[in-house]
Amino acid sequence: MRILGIDPGLQVCGYACLEMDANKEKLIEAGVIRIDNRRALEIKLNRIAEDTQSLLENFKPDVVAVEELYSHYAHPKTAILMGHARGVILQRCAQAAIEVRSFSATRIKKSITGNGRASKEQIQRTIQTILSLPQIPEPNDVADAIAAAMCCANSINSIVI
Numbered sequence: 001m002r003i004l005g006i007d008p009g010l011q012v013c014g015y016a017c018l019e020m021d022a023n024k025e026k027l028i029e030a031g032v033i034r035i036d037n038r039r040a041l042e043i044k045l046n047r048i049a050e051d052t053q054s055l056l057e058n059f060k061p062d063v064v065a066v067e068e069l070y071s072h073y074a075h076p077k078t079a080i081l082m083g084h085a086r087g088v089i090l091q092r093c094a095q096a097a098i099e100v101r102s103f104s105a106t107r108i109k110k111s112i113t114g115n116g117r118a119s120k121e122q123i124q125r126t127i128q129t130i131l132s133l134p135q136i137p138e139p140n141d142v143a144d145a146i147a148a149a150m151c152c153a154n155s156i157n158s159i160v161i
Contacts, residue, residue, distance in 0.1 A: 001156070002028070004061035005149030006052070007141045008085040010044050011037050013051070014141030017059040018149040025153050027131050028059065030142045041084065049088040056096045063099045065152035066090070067144065070105055103151050108144075111151040123147055 007014035016030035033051045035044045056064075069079055069086060093100045106116035113126045124136045124143045127150065137143040 002061040003063050003149045003152050004059050005065045005145040006089055007144035008089055010085050011035055012141045014145035015055055016145040016149050020153050023157050030146055032141050045088050048085050049092055052089050052092040064093050065101050065148040067148055068102045068104045101152050108147050108151040111154045112147050
């Protein structure tokens with residue numbers, strides 16, 4: 001089974017493709033999509049949609065994992081803008097008839113480290129250990145995408161067992 005984790009963003013979108021085999025995850029590829037910040041919102045969203053479609057075509061995932069939106073009362077505009085990016089990603093998944101699973105940031109952290117309040121560094125180190133990576137996954141957008149995919153894999157494994 002292939003799981004594509006995506007960390008939505010208007011400037012940087014992280015992505016990671018994991019393959020599950022016998023309840024063990026293997027990282028196929030991870031990276032970022034960088035979007036020119038000087039572009040208009042609709043151009044950025046179109047780029048995210050096109051790149052999402054390319055990821056879906058290249059990796060042919062069985063499921064896509066994304067983080068749920070978190071809205072802090074001090075930054076509502078950020079949540080709204082991130083919702084746009086997440087929306088075009090979800091639309092491309094629906095168009096390709098690929099299941100999407102959403103997870104809260106707390107659930108992702110708890111699934112990876114056992115602590116729903118884990119720091120970015122703890123998550124990165126845990127991912128590196130579990131996947132036997134030679135380096136800590138960077139930038140944070142990549143680590144967040146890997147973590148979303150791993151959380152999804154963990155949720156699938158808990159159902160199978």
